[in-house]
Amino acid sequence: MATELEYESVLCVKPDVSVYRIPPRASNRGYRASDWKLDQPDWTGRLRITSKGKTAYIKLEDKVSGELFAQAPVEQYPGIAVETVTDSSRYFVIRIQDGTGRSAFIGIGFTDRGDAFDFNVSLQDHFKWVKQESEISKESQEMDARPKLDLGFKEGQTIKLCIGNITNKKGGASKPRTARGGGLSLLPPPPGGKVTIPPPSSSVAISNHVTPPPIPKSNHGGSDAATESHYVAQAGLELLDFSDPPALAP
DSSP: OHHHHOOEEEEEEEEEEEEEOOOOOOSTTOOOGGGSOTTSOSEEEEEEEEEETTEEEEEEEOTTTOOEEEEEEESSSSSSSEEEOSSOSSEEEEEEEOTTSOEEEEEEEOSSHHHHHHHHHHHHHHHHHHHHHHHHHHHHHHHHHSOOOOOSOOTTOOOOOOOTTOOOSTTOOOOOOOOOOSSOOOOOOOGGGOOOOOOOOSSOOOOOOOOOOOOOOOSOSTTHHHHHHHHHHHHHHHHOOOSSOOOOOO
């Protein structure tokens, strides 16, 4: 059931790849691309790397029609399914398989060195993800295997709660709670319900302040003093305001 729910995702697509028939490996020293006929590839087409679950698939397809030419399932990298050559970073040896279980080793190569780098990194990233998923699954299984902590009450077990301002004795009354709201608290009135008003000040403020007019200068020297005393007396009367008599202190 889990296999049916797995979906296929594309990891890498390279439009130009060459396929070579390779001679059998003579020793354990590895494959060498110089032993292939690099100027005469046996097939050219498109390479596509996909993944389904933990397995990656290297698919060689026709550039125009997309028809599958060969496929190499990869369950581990680095591994026997994909090997690098000893004399170049642009060529690899992959193990292709058909539906009947038969397999063969062929060589593939990229013209651009960047395409070979992307091919290598795509496989590395996929199996790095597979490793992380395996570790997470293992940790989850270990957590499930541990004994679970039982926090439930046993039969007959009770607990005691202490809540403030509430007595736990029978017949005891709880203390009244003071209102704690967002409203304004009013201050109590003074004793007797009377408000004492302070007496007014004995000093009288002069409400109408009139600037006395300028004293004109006279051409006759003898009448200057009389004229000045007349304007001073008149200004003094205007400064006093008898419309509102001063309040007397009790």
